[in-house]
Amino acid sequence: xxxxxxxxxxxxxxxxxxxxxxxxxxxxxxxxxxxxxxxxxxxxxxxxxxxxxxxxxxxxxxxxxxxxxxxxxxxxxxxxxxxxxxxxxxxxxxxxxxxxxxxxxxxxxxxxxxxxxxxxxxxxxxxxxxxxxxxxxxxxxxxxxxxxxxxxxxxxxxxxxxxxxxxxxxxxxxxxxxxxxxxxxxxxxxxxxxxxxxxxxxxxxxxxxxxxxxxxxxxxxxxxxxxxxxxxxxxxxxxxxxxxxxxxxxxxxxxxxxxxxxxxxxxxxxxxxxxxxxxxxxxxxxxxxxxxxxxxxxxxxxxxxxxxxxxxxxxxxxxxxxxxxxxxxxxxxxxxxxxxxxxxxxxxxxxxxxxxxxxxxxxxxxxxxx
Numbered sequence: 001x002x003x004x005x006x007x008x009x010x011x012x013x014x015x016x017x018x019x020x021x022x023x024x025x026x027x028x029x030x031x032x033x034x035x036x037x038x039x040x041x042x043x044x045x046x047x048x049x050x051x052x053x054x055x056x057x058x059x060x061x062x063x064x065x066x067x068x069x070x071x072x073x074x075x076x077x078x079x080x081x082x083x084x085x086x087x088x089x090x091x092x093x094x095x096x097x098x099x100x101x102x103x104x105x106x107x108x109x110x111x112x113x114x115x116x117x118x119x120x121x122x123x124x125x126x127x128x129x130x131x132x133x134x135x136x137x138x139x140x141x142x143x144x145x146x147x148x149x150x151x152x153x154x155x156x157x158x159x160x161x162x163x164x165x166x167x168x169x170x171x172x173x174x175x176x177x178x179x180x181x182x183x184x185x186x187x188x189x190x191x192x193x194x195x196x197x198x199x200x201x202x203x204x205x206x207x208x209x210x211x212x213x214x215x216x217x218x219x220x221x222x223x224x225x226x227x228x229x230x231x232x233x234x235x236x237x238x239x240x241x242x243x244x245x246x247x248x249x250x251x252x253x254x255x256x257x258x259x260x261x262x263x264x265x266x267x268x269x270x271x272x273x274x275x276x277x278x279x280x281x282x283x284x285x286x287x288x289x290x291x292x293x294x295x296x297x298x299x300x301x302x303x304x305x306x307x308x309x310x311x312x313x314x315x316x317x318x319x320x321x322x323x324x325x326x327x328x329x330x331x332x333x334x335x336x337x338x339x340x341x342x343x344x345x346x347x348x349x350x351x352x353x354x355x356x357x358x359x360x361x362x363x364x365x366x367x368x369x370x
Contacts, residue, residue, distance in 0.1 A: 083183030083210065084108070086261070089151050090158060090186075098347045098355075099151075100158050103190050103223060110217040152346050152356040156338055157260050157290060159345040160364055164288050166193050168256040169200060172284075176201040176255035180240060181262045184214055188228045201229070203249060205240055208232035241277040254282045259289040264297060264308045271310055272326060278369065279329035285369040286333065291315075296361035315363040324367060334366040 088108040093099025165187065169175060177194075179185050182204035188194060194202065204211070211230045218225045233243045245251060257278065263271050278287045297311035313319040317335040324330050339358045346354050 082261075086150070086154060087184040087186070089154055093151050093155050099155055100162055101186055101190065103186050103221075106221055107184065107186055107217060107223065110220045152342070152354070153338060153359060153362065156341045156345050157364070160336075160341060161258055161260060161288060162187065162191060164286070164366065165191065165256060165258070168286060169193060172254050172256075174199040174253075176203065176249060176253060177258075178203045178205065178244065178249070178255055179258045179260075180205050181235070181259065182206045182214075183210060184217075185258075185260075186223075187258075189218070189223050189225060195227070201248065201250075202227060203229045203231055203244060203247065205231040205233050205244065207234060239277070240274075241280065250282075251280060252282050254284040256286045257281075257288065259287060261290065263289055263291045264310055267309050275324065275327040275330055275367070278367065279327050281369055283369055287330075287367040288364070289367075290362060290364045291320075292362045312363075315361070320363070320365055329370055330367050331370050332365060333368040335363065336365075337363045 087104050090099055090101040091105030091108050094101050094104060165177060169177065170193075177188070177200065179187065183206060185204070188202045188204065194200065206214075211232055215225065215230060229247055231244055231247045233240050241249075241251070249255070259274070263274075266274070275287075278285065292308065292311045293314055294311035297308040312323060315337050317332065320335055321332050324332055337360075339360065341364060342354055342358050346356075348354055
C-alpha cells in the first residue's frame with residue numbers, strides 16, 4: 001500500500017467515525033432516511049475532505065492534460081473512462097436517495113478494480129462524506145468537476161430513458177430494446193418490468209473491448225445478464241444496423257433505441273447517417289437521444305477530454321425538426337429542454353433551488369419512424 005493510499009485509509013476511518021459520533025436524526029431535503037450530523041461534525045468533515053479534494057483536483061487537472069479522464073477514448077484496460085465515471089456518478093445519485101440506478105455503485109466497484117482511475121475513487125469519497133454531513137445539498141459540491149454538474153443531467157437522462165422504456169414495452173411487449181453505445185449502462189439489469197415480458201429482445205451495442213470489460217464486471221458482481229444479447233461493433237468501420245441484424249435484430253419489428261450521450265461526439269454527417277439507419281427500421285420504432293447546441297459544441301469551457309463535434313442550432317423544437325426533416329420517414333415525437341425535465345426529475349435543496357444549475361445548452365428528444 002502506498003503512502004497516499006494509507007493516508008486516504010486513515011482519513012476515511014476518521015471521517016466515518018466522526019459521521020457516526022454525535023449524529024442526530026434531522027429532517028432532510030432529500031430523503032427521510034438521511035440523517036445529517038451536527039454543525040461541528042460538518043466543520044470537522046470539511047477539514048478532513050479539503051486535503052483530499054485538493055489531491056483530487058490536482059490529479060484531475062494532470063489527467064485532463066494527458067486526456068486520460070473524462071474522455072470517451074478507450075482506456076489502457078479496454079473500456080471508456082467516461083463510461084466508468086458516469087457509472088460511478090449514477091451510483092452516487094442512488095446513494096444520496098434521488099437516483100434510479102440501484103446497482104451502479106456495486107457495479108462501479110468492480111469496474112474500478114479493472115482500471116477506473118484512483119482519482120475518481122478519491123472524488124467519490126470526498127463527495128459522499130461531504131454530502132452525508134451537510135444539512136442540505138449545496139451547490140459548491142455539485143458544481144465541482146465530476147460533481148452535480150454531471151450528476152443532475154445524468155439523473156434526468158436516466159429517469160427519462162427508464163420511463164420511455166416502460167411506456168413503450170407496456171404497449172409493445174414483444175418489441176426490441178436496444179442501447180447503442182451502451183457503455184456501463186445498467187438498465188437491462190435493474191428495471192423489474194423488463195423481466196418476464198413476452199418475447200422482448202434486449203440488445204446492447206458497443207465496442208468489443210468495452211463489452212468484455214462490462215461482462216467481466218457483471219459476472220464478478222454476480223449480476224444476472226444472460227437475458228441480454230451483447231453486440232460488439234466498431235462504429236467507425238461497421239454499420240451498427242447491419243451488425244445488429246446479424247445478432248437477431250428484426251428490422252421489420254418495432255423497437256425502442258436508446259442513444260444517450262453520443263451525438264455530441266459525432267460529426268453532423270454521422271448523426272444524419274444514424275438517423276437514416278433508424279428510418280430503415282419498422283414503423284413505430286423510437287429513437288431516444290440527447291444533444292447540445294452548436295455554440296456549446298464549439299466552446300472549450302463546456303467539456304473536458306475528447307472534444308465535442310456536433311450540436312444543433314439551438315435547443316428549440318423547430319430547430320430540431322428542421323434538422324430531422326433532412327431524413328425522410330422520421331418525425332419528432334417528443335422534445336424537452338433540460339429545464340423542463342429538471343422540474344420532473346431533479347430534487348431541490350431546502351432553500352428551494354435545484355441541486356445544481358439548470359443547463360441551457362442541452363435537450364432530450366424522441367424520434368419516431370413514420
